[in-house]
Amino acid sequence: AQSVAQPEDQVNVAEGNPLTVKCTYSVSGNPYLFWYVQYPNRGLQFLLKYITGDNLVKGSYGFEAEFNKSQTSFHLKKPSALVSDSALYFCAVTPRRGGGADGLTFGKGTHLIIQP
Amino acid sequence: KAGVTQTPRYLIKTRGQQVTLSCSPISGHRSVSWYQQTPGQGLQFLFEYFSETQRNKGNFPGRFSGRQFSNSRSEMNVSTLELGDSALYLCASSLGDSWDEQFFGPGTRLTVL
Numbered sequence A: 001a002q003s004v005a006q007p008e009d010q011v012n013v014a015e016g017n018p019l020t021v022k023c024t025y026s027v028s029g030n031p032y033l034f035w036y037v038q039y040p041n042r043g044l045q046f047l048l049k050y051i052t053g054d055n056l057v058k059g060s061y062g063f064e065a066e067f068n069k070s071q072t073s074f075h076l077k078k079p080s081a082l083v084s085d086s087a088l089y090f091c092a093v094t095p096r097r098g099g100g101a102d103g104l105t106f107g108k109g110t111h112l113i114i115q116p
Numbered sequence B: 001k002a003g004v005t006q007t008p009r010y011l012i013k014t015r016g017q018q019v020t021l022s023c024s025p026i027s028g029h030r031s032v033s034w035y036q037q038t039p040g041q042g043l044q045f046l047f048e049y050f051s052e053t054q055r056n057k058g059n060f061p062g063r064f065s066g067r068q069f070s071n072s073r074s075e076m077n078v079s080t081l082e083l084g085d086s087a088l089y090l091c092a093s094s095l096g097d098s099w100d101e102q103f104f105g106p107g108t109r110l111t112v113l
Helices: none
Strands: A004-007 A008-014 A019-021 A024-026 A031-038 A044-052 A054-060 A064-068 A075-079 A085-096 A111-116 B006-007 B010-013 B019-024 B031-038 B042-050 B053-057 B064-067 B075-078 B087-094 B108-112
Touching: A004 A031, A004 A085, A008 A019, A008 B087, A019 A111, A031 A075, A044 A054, A044 A064, A075 A085, A111 B053, B006 B087, B010 B019, B019 B087, B019 B108, B031 B075, B075 B087
Parallel strands: A008 A111, B010 B108
Antiparallel strands: A004 A024, A019 A075, A031 A044, A031 A085, A054 A064, A064 A075, A085 A111, B006 B019, B019 B075, B031 B042, B031 B087, B042 B053, B064 B075, B087 B108
């Protein structure tokens, strides 16, 4: 069975500083990896995904994530944080296999707080 | 393009009752997945339907069931409600492959008294 760990319940960053939200995963075989964001009173929104190829993937709102197979990590990053980035961030994994969606396995989520 | 819609948005039931939640996916999406979100357990996968067939199922008891119609709309049913079923139930639609991003609805907040 697959699992996702987000070791930090909360990350505090000053506006304008770079941010990192950590994620490690465990899955049988190769993974598809995703980041989603949940704003207050709004649904989950897709940010970015890793399927194959370049280990650095770019997504919405200036976010990017780096896939590291040897460390089984998929950390979310942004060079310069905005107050509007404050939200709950989820990392998710699903195993890579032919056909069918196995259902995403989510981490517990990390509250990102950007201080003005 | 209209997003994923879920009805009702809020629901209050008592223990032992049953409940049906509805989800309308994005036009053209054939896969609908259901998730339960609680403060303690986080987001957990319930099941996924594709072309009216349940294709995958998470680790939930048989009281949780679902179905999908020919227009890809989906319903989720919970029978014999328990207090622990209080949660936000999220529906997500996608094109249907494992690598496709899922688009989530706003959720149905179920409270069991």
